[in-house]
Amino acid sequence: MKRGASVFNRVVMxxxxxxxxxxxxxxxxxxxxxGNSNMVWKGFSLHWYGQLFHNRLxxxxxxxxxxxxxxxxxxxxxxxxxxxIGFYAMRRRWRSPLMTINNIxxxxxxxxxxxxxxxxxxxxFGLWENFAVWFNSFGLFRLPTHLSMGFGTMLIAHxxxxxxxxxxxxxxxxxxxxxxxxxxxxxxxxxxxxxxxKVVLPEIKPGVISGALTAFTMSIDDFVISYFTAGxxxxxxxxxIYGMTKRRVNPQINAVSTLLFVAVLxxxxxxxxxxxxxxxxxxxxxS
Amino acid sequence: MKRKLSLxxxxxxxxxAIFVVAPVILVVLYAFSSKHGFTLDNFARMGTYAxxxxxxxxxxxxxxxxxxxxxxxxxxxxxREGPRFQRIAMVLIMLPMWMNFLLRTYSWMAILENNGLLxxxxxxxxxxxxxxxxxxxxxxxFPMMNTQGAVVLGMVYNxxxxxxxxxxxxxxxxxxxxxxxxxxxxxxxxxxxxxxILPLSLPGVLSGVTMVFVPSVSTFAISTMLGGGTRILLGDxxxxxxxxxxxxxxxxxxxxxxMMVIVVLCMWVMNxxxxxxxxxxxx
Numbered sequence: 001m002k003r004g005a006s007v008f009n010r011v012v013m014x015x016x017x018x019x020x021x022x023x024x025x026x027x028x029x030x031x032x033x034x035g036n037s038n039m040v041w042k043g044f045s046l047h048w049y050g051q052l053f054h055n056r057l058x059x060x061x062x063x064x065x066x067x068x069x070x071x072x073x074x075x076x077x078x079x080x081x082x083x084x085i086g087f088y089a090m091r092r093r094w095r096s097p098l099m100t101i102n103n104i105x106x107x108x109x110x111x112x113x114x115x116x117x118x119x120x121x122x123x124x125f126g127l128w129e130n131f132a133v134w135f136n137s138f139g140l141f142r143l144p145t146h147l148s149m150g151f152g153t154m155l156i157a158h159x160x161x162x163x164x165x166x167x168x169x170x171x172x173x174x175x176x177x178x179x180x181x182x183x184x185x186x187x188x189x190x191x192x193x194x195x196x197x198k199v200v201l202p203e204i205k206p207g208v209i210s211g212a213l214t215a216f217t218m219s220i221d222d223f224v225i226s227y228f229t230a231g232x233x234x235x236x237x238x239x240x241i242y243g244m245t246k247r248r249v250n251p252q253i254n255a256v257s258t259l260l261f262v263a264v265l266x267x268x269x270x271x272x273x274x275x276x277x278x279x280x281x282x283x284x285x286x287s
Numbered sequence: 288m289k290r291k292l293s294l295x296x297x298x299x300x301x302x303x304a305i306f307v308v309a310p311v312i313l314v315v316l317y318a319f320s321s322k323h324g325f326t327l328d329n330f331a332r333m334g335t336y337a338x339x340x341x342x343x344x345x346x347x348x349x350x351x352x353x354x355x356x357x358x359x360x361x362x363x364x365x366x367r368e369g370p371r372f373q374r375i376a377m378v379l380i381m382l383p384m385w386m387n388f389l390l391r392t393y394s395w396m397a398i399l400e401n402n403g404l405l406x407x408x409x410x411x412x413x414x415x416x417x418x419x420x421x422x423x424x425x426x427x428x429f430p431m432m433n434t435q436g437a438v439v440l441g442m443v444y445n446x447x448x449x450x451x452x453x454x455x456x457x458x459x460x461x462x463x464x465x466x467x468x469x470x471x472x473x474x475x476x477x478x479x480x481x482x483x484i485l486p487l488s489l490p491g492v493l494s495g496v497t498m499v500f501v502p503s504v505s506t507f508a509i510s511t512m513l514g515g516g517t518r519i520l521l522g523d524x525x526x527x528x529x530x531x532x533x534x535x536x537x538x539x540x541x542x543x544x545x546m547m548v549i550v551v552l553c554m555w556v557m558n559x560x561x562x563x564x565x566x567x568x569x570x
Contacts, residue, residue, distance in 0.1 A: 006367075009364040009367070009368075012360065012361065012364060013361060013364055013365065013376070016357065016361050016447075017379060019444070019447075020379070020380070020383050020444075020447070020448075021379075021383070022398075023391055023394035023395055023398060023444070024383060024386065024391065024394065026394055026397065026398065026404065027390065027393075027394045030397070038394075038396075038397030038403075039397055039400060039402060039403050039404055039407070079298065079299055079302070080299075082295040082296070082298070082299065083295065083296050083298075083299035083300075085292055085295045085296075086292060086293050086294065086295035086296020086297070086299070087293075087296050088292070089290060089291075089292035089293035089295070089296075090293040090296065091293075094293075098296070098300065098303075101303050101307055101308060102303065102307075104307050104311065105307060107501075107550060107551075107554060108547060108550060109501050109502065109504070109505035109546055109547075109550060110502065110505065111505045111507065111522050111525055111526070111543070111546070112314070112505070112543045112546055112547050112550075113310075115314070115525060115529060115539060115540070115543050116310030116311060116313060116314045116543065117306065117310050118529060119310060119313045119314060119317060119536060119540065120305075120306070120309055120310040120313055122536075123313060156306060157306075160302070160306040160307065163299065163302075182292075192291050192292070196292070217384070217385060220385065220387070221384065221385065221387060221388070223387060223388065223389055223508060224507075224508070228529065228530075237387065238387045238389050241387070241389050241390065241393065242389055242508060245389070245393050245396070245512055246511070253390065253393060256390075257386065257390045257393075257394075260386055260387075260390070261386055264382060264385040264386065265382065268378055268381075268382060268385070272374065272378055276374070
């Protein structure tokens with residue numbers, strides 16, 4: 001009875017995984033297709049990979065994606081760590097409303113976040129133009145009058161939606177921390193800055209790392225918010241692909257997907273093997 | 288002394304004021320104005336889009352229910368496997384999330400196309416001929432692309448991990464002794480599930496439902512790619528107001544505001560049902 005149920009479970013799970021992975025494997029297979037189609041197999045070739053590396057648009061957007069994700073993760077992790085500590089030290093009366101505001105970007109649909117930031121940037125550029133014209137009339141030095149959305153606005157948007165995830169993953173670690181640690185450090189002669197660097201930061205390190213990972217994932221995976229805040233001058237891979245799929249099938253997309261998939265697979269495998277090894281070592285130490 | 292640390296939050300509070308609060312206020316302002324000043328016209332015009340609202344909700348609801356119907360049993364099954372299996376299964380479920388959803392949706396285009404891979408398969412195994420004989424039709428392919436079914440499929444495919452992960456993380460934390468106690472006290476397996484497992488896993492279910500429903504109801508890329516872009520959804524409608532030829536940020540903001548209110552209502556309902564979804568949201 002138990003045995004039969006278990007086989008049934010395995011079959012169901014296999015079907016779900018087939019559903020999740022079949023489209024990805026098809027992309028990978030057809031990236032090696034000699035023909036210009038995602039439906040008809042015309043023999044093995046690396047043609048599309050060669051094409052991909054000569055495609056300036058795609059390479060540029062891969063670079064933009066990595067750069068914006070990396071910068072946004074870095075800024076969001078640092079800012080989020082400080083903010084989380086600040087929130088933790090605050091009185092509840094202040095903390096609760098601030099945490100609610102902090103949750104807004106996570107709660108809202110991506111499109112609403114993207115559109116609202118887009119409105120903000122456009123409104124600001126309008127005000128800026130008035131200000132710059134007024135300022136330039138003094139003739140001290142010239143400010144640019146016309147600003148438009150681009151890499152900078154996209155980076156701001158990414159930082160904005162990343163910070164809440166960092167705070168959310170650091171918060172529990174702070175609450176687990178022994179409250180007397182900070183006082184003890186200060187009694188032993190630390191300044192409060194030293195107490196932060198030497199005591200608080202090492203305690204919450206796992207939370208900081210997982211927050212940074214979440215932020216990076218969110219940035220890499222984002223399409224909607226980038227789409228509304230990047231303007232026409234900068235474009236992430238997702239935005240580029242969206243533009244391409246509107247026109248026609250392009251096997252270079254398959255090639256880029258395959259490379260991405262392999263990169264992610266290697267990364268996750270490395271992380272998991274490391275975690276498993278650490279757990280084994282911890283288990284050995286205990287026994 | 289601890290209070291001094293709260294100064295660390297000041298830069299982020301300022302950041303939030305500019306980039307979180309101000310945009311929301313702007314959306315509200317835009318929603319209630321036109322080029323000429325205050326107006327309620329944007330909301331009055333929304334009646335014409337009732338069909339779009341209805342369609343979006345219908346498709347998102349179907350996708351959520353399907354995700355729940357697949358995700359809940361799968362989470363339960365996963366939690367009964369060995370730790371090694373669970374670890375690998377978790378990685379396998381999260382892995383597709385790291386590939387951009389546009390790429391995964393793009394792949395479905397080739398599968399569902401009229402002369403696509405699925406139709407080729409149906410042709411090979413004679414399913415299409417069988418269908419024609421049974422129903423007296425004269426099909427050379429099953430039309431799957433550019434249908435609402437394809438859009439729902441795309442939603443389920445993309446957001447299924449968002450359903451599985453929170454439910455799984457709640458079920459795995461269930462205390463096994465609770466289940467034993469229930470059995471010892473005479474509950475059969477149906478009752479153990481209905482009275483113990485289900486109520487305790489509710490926070491995970493609620494957070495999964497939100498995490499599938501909210502992106503589904505607001506998507507625009509999936510419906511453009513798999514739905515053919517003729518029967519638009521709410522997301523498409525907003526997108527058109529901001530980037531398309533019909534540039535009208537006022538109307539777009541009004542629709543975005545309605546969506547925001549819907550999300551807040553969803554959250555409010557969810558908060559009333561179960562506590563402790565904070566940690567489930569994390570995943």
